[in-house]
Amino acid sequence: MGNGTSIGRVRGLGPAKEGTHHWWHQRLTAGANLVLMVWFVVSVALLPTYDFETVRHWMGQTQVAVPLILLVASTFYHFRLGLQVVIEDYQHDETHIVLMILLNFFTLAAGTTAIFSILKIAFSAGAAL
Amino acid sequence: MANVRNTARPMSPHLSIWKWGPSMAVSITHRVTGSGMATVGTLLFVWWLVALASGPAAYGLFLDVFTVKSGALNVVGYVFGIGLTLSFFQHMCSGIRHLFLDQGANFELKANKTTAQLTYVAAIVLTAAFWAFIIWGKTNG
Numbered sequence: 001m002g003n004g005t006s007i008g009r010v011r012g013l014g015p016a017k018e019g020t021h022h023w024w025h026q027r028l029t030a031g032a033n034l035v036l037m038v039w040f041v042v043s044v045a046l047l048p049t050y051d052f053e054t055v056r057h058w059m060g061q062t063q064v065a066v067p068l069i070l071l072v073a074s075t076f077y078h079f080r081l082g083l084q085v086v087i088e089d090y091q092h093d094e095t096h097i098v099l100m101i102l103l104n105f106f107t108l109a110a111g112t113t114a115i116f117s118i119l120k121i122a123f124s125a126g127a128a129l
Numbered sequence: 130m131a132n133v134r135n136t137a138r139p140m141s142p143h144l145s146i147w148k149w150g151p152s153m154a155v156s157i158t159h160r161v162t163g164s165g166m167a168t169v170g171t172l173l174f175v176w177w178l179v180a181l182a183s184g185p186a187a188y189g190l191f192l193d194v195f196t197v198k199s200g201a202l203n204v205v206g207y208v209f210g211i212g213l214t215l216s217f218f219q220h221m222c223s224g225i226r227h228l229f230l231d232q233g234a235n236f237e238l239k240a241n242k243t244t245a246q247l248t249y250v251a252a253i254v255l256t257a258a259f260w261a262f263i264i265w266g267k268t269n270g
Binding site: 027041059076114118 | 160163164166167171172174175178179181182185188189192200214217221224225227228231259262263266267
């Protein structure tokens with residue numbers, strides 16, 4: 001908190017202390033999602049077939065596994081921020097708190113499972129299945 | 130006075146009290162497609178990754194739900210496949226439009242309406258192009 005300008009004297013004094021990170025992170029991840037999702041959609045479209053060996057071999061490569069993990073991190077954080085706004089708009093009181101806890105659990109559980117699966121595929125690439 | 134609306138004025142986006150227009154329709158479509166991908170899309174995406182990490186049997190079960198023996202999509206595959214890709218492209222186009230709105234641009238009524246309608250056109254064209262490539266684009270290579 002500064003003491004120079006009038007905005008500096010009041011910044012951070014509201015009940016939430018700060019307020020723009022949610023909005024800003026939604027935009028940051030939107031930009032990252034745009035790049036990563038276009039890469040993902042084009043890459044999947046270009047796969048010759050979708051049988052087990054082809055897809056597994058594709059995902060086992062470092063240059064695929066790494067952006068895919070980044071995609072999970074960015075899109076899952078983005079949807080967690082987005083669904084928070086939906087919950088805040090339509091649900092209040094206890095329901096709001098319960099749904100926010102469920103949303104956080106869902107995002108973390110799904111994200112961890114997704115990243116673990118990608119790593120498992122990448123680390124066993126080339127090994128006998 | 131209540132039923133005399135100045136058409137040059139913008140409309141409030143509340144679903145229950147105003148008639149539908151392109152700008153508010155894109156706004157609610159953005160929310161619906163985002164929520165759909167965050168729930169249905171996430172569950173299918175994670176299932177796909179877990180099945181792929183688990184082995185041929187688990188991946189075969191995943192494929193059996195969405196495809197027929199030849200590898201082509203069945204009805205379930207088309208519903209979820211087209212539903213999720215259309216949702217994605219619509220959310221993407223609407224999201225890009227939103228980034229311009231965030232800069233304070235594109236609030237002129239006519240331009241705002243035009244870009245709102247363009248997100249639907251672009252989303253349908255991109256979805257059609259994606260599936261045309263998946264279905265017919267690979268027969269030659």
